[in-house]
Amino acid sequence: MSQQLIEQIDAILPQTQCGKCGFPGCRLYAEAIAEGRADINQCPPGDQEGIQKLAELLGVPPKPLNTSHGFPRVGKVVAWIDERICIGCTFCVQSCPVDAIVGAAKQMHIVIAAECTGCELCIAPCPMDCISLIPIDEEVNDSSNLPVDATKKQAADRARARYQFRQQRLERDKQINRESLKHKNTAQPEIAGAAAEARKKTVVQAAIKRAMAIRTQAIETNSPIKPHELS
């Protein structure tokens, strides 16, 4: 698999990171195209323009968008959270592929509109149904005075970087969890062993105390100790 080809394909993809192509992120779709495991017409956000660019890059004829993967959206949208209803469950944060939602547990959450790709992935997990997509005017939103294509590329590059950063963070968290689980698993037998040892010690001490009491009583009453009394 040529890394250069994957980079070139990935550079064409819009970086919405929505998963509509059937892959969890643009990069994995790029890899699948490069390996011949996926067709070039599976990305609704990229639409016909993206398919055309992929066809040119790969030297294959363009084809219509495969709408079983969804339909392209007209204009840019971003997610918006109704803060009056949000219960702060954090489900939306966990599902956002570019970390565009901020908020802590049990507190209201908000979307950083400038980072939102409009992927819709936060909508379904919200138990309060308080996230909606609202249209934004790309040109009004853009204060850089760059051509729309240039700002689209900037936004895609930014979304790619945020997606990669998130993936690295998730991988690091997984690694930490694996390590702590490993530590727990090795620590648990030690804890269990120590508890068993302490229990044994207590039983022995109780038995000694009981034997001493029986012995003292036997001496005081001058009566013989019966073996079953010591057990």
Ligand code: SF4
């Ligand atoms: S934008 Fe969505 S559908 Fe297009 S390649 Fe990226 S993840 Fe797949």
Ligand code: SF4
């Ligand atoms: S806020 Fe929602 S729509 Fe926007 S990028 Fe995150 S998950 Fe996607």
Ligand code: SF4
């Ligand atoms: S999923 Fe919905 S209710 Fe939960 S924190 Fe996000 S917006 Fe609020």
